[in-house]
Amino acid sequence: MISLINLKKNLTVALLILTLGFVEIATNSQIAIADTATTPATATATAAEVFSANCAGCHINGGNIIRRGKNLKQKALKKYGMDSIANISNLVTNGKGIMPAYKDRLSEQQIIDVSAYVLSQAETDWK
Numbered sequence: 151m152i153s154l155i156n157l158k159k160n161l162t163v164a165l166l167i168l169t170l171g172f173v174e175i176a177t178n179s180q181i182a183i184a185d186t187a188t189t190p191a192t193a194t195a196t197a198a199e200v201f202s203a204n205c206a207g208c209h210i211n212g213g214n215i216i217r218r219g220k221n222l223k224q225k226a227l228k229k230y231g232m233d234s235i236a237n238i239s240n241l242v243t244n245g246k247g248i249m250p251a252y253k254d255r256l257s258e259q260q261i262i263d264v265s266a267y268v269l270s271q272a273e274t275d276w277k
């Protein structure tokens with residue numbers, strides 16, 4: 151009888167250890183998956199966040215609520231010579247007309263990243 155109880159105890163302990171082991175494996179592999187998934191996407195996510203926090207107010211979906219023609223669609227960017235990271239960065243840094251300057255609000259890297267984001271969004275027509 152005693153040995154049966156002991157066996158049960160041992161089984162329970164064994165099961166517990168097994169379960170914990172699985173949980174640990176599961177958690178670890180989740181971390182591994184999360185790591186590979188976030189590393190390449192980080193730059194884009196940050197630029198998208200910068201855009202929605204600073205630009206989307208006027209440029210929602212790549213439009214322009216103030217000067218409709220000066221939107222962020224490929225056609226307009228080409229027409230106004232804004233189809234390069236350098237030119238967009240320059241505009242964002244210094245502002246123009248009603249569009250504010252961002253040199254005191256965003257880092258140089260953030261401005262470059264958000265400019266690249268504008269170009270890549272324009273390529274897919276903001277969809």
Ligand code: HEC
Pocket residue numbers: 201204205206207208209214216217219220221222223226227230232238241242246247248249250252264265268
């Ligand atoms: C307060 C509204 C406002 C905000 C906020 C704003 N813009 Fe603008 N943006 C404008 C206006 C107005 C123009 C047109 C400027 C001009 O040429 O007179 C413009 C022009 C542009 C252009 C050139 C578009 C073209 O077709 O020539 C780009 C690129 C641009 N903005 C990107 C951005 C980015 C990136 C941000 C955020 C960092 C931003 N804008 C924030 C109002 C805004």
